[in-house]
Every structure is written in structure tokens, then in C-alpha cells.
Amino acid sequence: MERGHEVKFHPAAQIVTWCLLVAILQFLTLKILLAAAGFIFLVAMLLSAHKLRQLLRRTRWIMLSLLLVYAYSTPGQPLLEAFGMFSPSREGLDDGVLQLTRLLSVLAGLAILLDRLHRQQLIAGLYTLFAPLRLIGVSRERVAVRLALTLHYAEVAMLRETNTWQDSLRSLFEPHGETGKQMELTLYRFGISDGLLVGLALLLLYGTLR
Numbered sequence: 001m002e003r004g005h006e007v008k009f010h011p012a013a014q015i016v017t018w019c020l021l022v023a024i025l026q027f028l029t030l031k032i033l034l035a036a037a038g039f040i041f042l043v044a045m046l047l048s049a050h051k052l053r054q055l056l057r058r059t060r061w062i063m064l065s066l067l068l069v070y071a072y073s074t075p076g077q078p079l080l081e082a083f084g085m086f087s088p089s090r091e092g093l094d095d096g097v098l099q100l101t102r103l104l105s106v107l108a109g110l111a112i113l114l115d116r117l118h119r120q121q122l123i124a125g126l127y128t129l130f131a132p133l134r135l136i137g138v139s140r141e142r143v144a145v146r147l148a149l150t151l152h153y154a155e156v157a158m159l160r161e162t163n164t165w166q167d168s169l170r171s172l173f174e175p176h177g178e179t180g181k182q183m184e185l186t187l188y189r190f191g192i193s194d195g196l197l198v199g200l201a202l203l204l205l206y207g208t209l210r
Contacts, residue, residue, distance in 0.1 A: 011117050011125025013194035018113045020201040025102045027208040037105040044108035048115035055107045070096030
């Protein structure tokens with residue numbers, strides 16, 4: 001393990017802040033949610049536009065499915081009276097847009113996080129957060145290494161040019177010949193700025209719950 005100082009905030013603090021942001025978004029009223037979503041999306045476009053476009057492209061069908069499930073499964077007044085029971089409901093569409101707004105905000109925040117943290121920094125943050133696993137006899141080193149390899153192979157599979165989805169799936173199970181390599185993990189020190197970042201996020205969460 002090596003010590004590092006090149007990031008402004010500890011990777012673990014950034015990951016926790018993003019998790020708290022996800023929780024905060026669940027309790028915001030519609031008007032505040034729209035304002036917050038617009039702000040987060042704008043920041044993501046300014047700081048991490050490429051990563052945000054990647055995430056949106058990979059999740060576009062999930063978002064469309066989410067909207068359709070809410071629109072057609074929620075009871076309420078038909079949006080198109082002429083279609084009767086085959087019409088999406090107004091209430092379902094409203095709920096779908098609300099959940100889609102939350103999801104877009106989460107993805108925008110995730111784009112910023114992934115753009116700020118390289119894979120090794122992300123693993124270092126998760127390694128720090130996995131510290132309680134020692135209490136139940138689980139090796140956080142093993143978990144961190146397995147997670148690092150999973151992320152690496154998933155990233156390679158996503159970026160690889162393949163003809164069909166079967167080729168993409170098959171590439172995940174191909175031997176990569178890297179099992180004998182050693183992995184060096186850089187560790188970071190917590191600072192005052194990290195405590196302030198997480199503390200601010202906790203205050204915002206507390207404010208939304210009141």
C-alpha cells in the first residue's frame with residue numbers, strides 16, 4: 001500500500017457524499033427537486049460532459065422502460081381518453097417523470113464522481129469504506145481486488161467493438177491472463193476538508209428530513 005496526496009478530497013469522502021446525495025434526492029419536494037436536478041445536471045455538463053453522455057447512452061433504455069412502467073401501471077385518469085385502458089395515466093406519467101428526474105440527477109452526480117476518480121482512486125475509497133468488514137472476518141483487501149478486476153473487465157467489455165450482445169457477453173468470460181499480476185493500492189489521508197464535505201452533505205440530508 002502507498003500513501004497518496006494528489007486528490008483534493010479523500011475518495012471515500014467523495015463516494016459517501018454521492019451516496020448522501022442519492023438519499024437527499026428521495027425526500028425533496030417537486031419544485032426543489034427540479035431546481036436541484038437542473039443545477040446538478042448543469043455542473044455535470046460543465047465538468048464531466050463526456051462521462052455524462054456515456055452514462056446516459058448506456059442507460060437510455062432503462063430510463064425509457066422506467067417511464068413506461070410508471071405511466072402504464074399506475075392507476076389514474078387516462079392521458080388519452082380515446083384509448084381508454086390502453087392509455088397511460090396522468091398520475092403514472094407524473095410519477096414516472098419524478099423518478100426519471102431523480103435518476104438523471106443521480107447519474108449526473110455519478111458522472112462527476114467517476115470523472116474525478118480514476119479506477120485506482122475509486123477502489124482506494126471503497127477499500128477505506130470496507131474497513132468494518134474486518135469485524136466479521138472478511139478480508140477487505142480481497143474484496144477490493146475482486147472489485148477492481150470486475151470493474152476493469154466490465155469497462156473493457158463495454159468499450160470493445162462487438163457485433164452483437166452475445167459477443168459482449170462472451171467477452172466477459174474470456175480469460176484475460178492477468179491473474180498473476182500484483183496490484184498496488186494508493187491510500188489517502190483524511191483531512192479537514194473531507195470532514196467538512198461529508199458534514200455539509202449530512203446537514204443537507206438532515207434538513208430534507210425535517
